[in-house]
Amino acid sequence: MEIIIPTINLASIYPEIVVTIFAVIVLLLHAFTPHHSPGGAGKGGDHLGYISFIGIAYATFLVFTQEGGTEYSFNGLWILDNYSRFFRLIFLLGTGLTILISVKYVKDEGINHGEYYSLILFATVGMMIMGGGADLITIFLGLELMSISLYVLAGYTRNRLTSNESSLKYFLLGSFATGFLLYGIALLYGATGTTNLKGISGFISESNFGNPILIMGMVLLVVGFGFKIASVPFHMWTPDVYEGAPSPITAFMSAGPKAAAFAAFARVFFEGLPSLQGVWVDLIWILAVLTMTVGNVIALVQNNIKRMLAYSSIAHAGYVLVAFVSANELGIGGILYYMLAYTFMNIGAFGIIIVVGGKGEKRVNVDDYTGLAYRHPVAAATMSLFLFSLAGIPPTAGFMGKFYIFSAAIKSGYIGLAIIGVINSVVSVYYYLRITVAMYMKEPESAVSGAESMPSLVFSTAMIIAMVIAAYGVLRMGIFPSAYIALAQQSHLSF
C-alpha cells in the first residue's frame, strides 16, 4: 500500500499557532503567578489582558504578511485564500476590541483570571479554523472549539444566576444544533462519499443531484448553521444568552462567532453545494425575511438594552442573509463588508453599555440612559454614533454596509427582498433612536426628583482605546468606504 505524505504547510497556519501559544501562555502565567491574599485571584494586574492583546496584534501582523493567492494544504483540509484572510482579520479585530473592553470589567467583577482571556483566545482560534477549513471535518472542529469556549465564557460570572442560566441555555441549544449540523454532514458524506468541499461540489456537478439524501443533508446543514448565526426560527437562545452573559462576552459573541458561522456557512454552500443553489436560495430567502422582520419587531418592545441588542443582532443576521441570497460577487463582498462594519459598531455599543452598566451590570435598562448626554456628553455622543451606524444612517459604516447588501440583492433580481430589508431598516430606527432620545431629550431623573444621581462613569485607558478604534472604524468605513469595498471584493469566494 502506498503511503502518501500530505503537504504540511505550517506557514499557512502561523496566525492560528501564535494565538494558541498565547492562549497557553496566559493560562500558565496566571497559574504560576503567586496570589498573596485569599481571593486575590480576582485582583491580579492588567498584564494578562495586555499579553493576550499583544498575541492578537502579532497574529494580525502575521495575517497581513502572509502571501496572497489561494493555497490548499494539509491534504486539502485547509485553505488559505483572500476570503479566509479577510475573515481572520474580522475575528482578530473583534477579539482585540473584546480584550480591551474586558480589562476593567473583569477586575470589577472579580473574574480577572487567566482562563478568561485564554478561553477568548481559544474561541478565536476556533473561529479562524472555521474560516480556513476546506473540509467539513476542519469546519466542524473549529466550530466546536469556538462553541465549547463560549459555553464556558457565557457562564463565567458563575455566582450570577442570569449568567448560569445563559450558559445552560447556550450549551443545551448549541449542542442540539451541533447534532443537526453533524447529521447533515453525515448525509452529505453518504451521498457524495467525501467530506471535502471541493470533492462534494465535484461529485454533485457530475452526477444527478436529485438524490433525496443529499437534499435532506443540505436542509439539515441550513438548520445547523441557522442556529449558529441566530436566524429565525432558530433564534430562541439568542436573547437569553446575550442578556445573561457578561457584557464583554455578549459583545464578543455577537461579532466574531457570528461572522465565523457566516464564513463557514458561505464557504460550505458556495464552494461545496453550488449546484444545489436553486434549492437553498429559496430556503434562505424565507429565513432572511423572517429573521429581519421578527428580530426588528420584537426589539421594539425591549427595555433591557442587552436584550434589545440581541434582537437587533438577529435582525442584522437577516440583512447578511439577504447578501447570502444574492449569491453574486457583490453579495459575498457584502457579507464581508457588513461583518467588518458590524464588529466595529456592535462592540463599540457594548463598550458604552459596560461603562454605563457599572459594577455588577446594574444599569442595563433604557431608562438608565435618561439624561446621559447632560452628565457625560462624550459617552452619549459615542453611543449615538454606534447606534446611528446600527440603524444604518449615513455617514456611518452601517449605512454603507446596508447600501452594499441591498444593491447586491437588486442586482440579482431580488427586488422584493431588498424592499423588505429597507422597510425593516426603517423599523429598526425606532428602537435605536429610543436610546438616543432618552440620552438627549430627557432631563436626568435626579434633576427632576432629586433622587440619587447617576454615578460618574469610569473609562479605563483600555476602554478609551477600544472606543477610539471602534469609532474610527465606523466613521472611516462610512466616509471613505472604497478601500474596504475593494478589499472585500478581492476576497470573494471563487465560484
Next chain:
Amino acid sequence: MVPLNHYLYLSAILFTIGAVGVFTRRNALIIYMCIELMLNAVNLTFIAFSKFLNNMDGHIFAFMIMTVAAAEAAVGLAIILAIFRNRETVNVDDINLMKG
C-alpha cells in the same frame, strides 16, 4: 449482510428519539443525554456509510465526534453543576429568570 438502509433507518429513529426528548424532557441532565443520543445516531450513520462506501473518512469523523462529545460533556456537566449549586434545581422550567 444487513443492507445499508436498515442502518440508516435505525440511526434516523435514534436521532428522532433524541430530538423529541430534548423538547419533552425537563431535566437538564436528561436533555443532555438526549443530545448525546443524537450525536451517537450521527456516528452510526457515519460508520454505516463508511462501511458501504468503503471509505475511511467516516471512521475519522466518528472519532472526532466522540472526542468533541467528551469535551462537551465535561463542560456541560460543569455548567449543570454550577447552576445546581446556585439554584438547587436542574429543571429547565424553573430556570427562567429571563423572559420576553
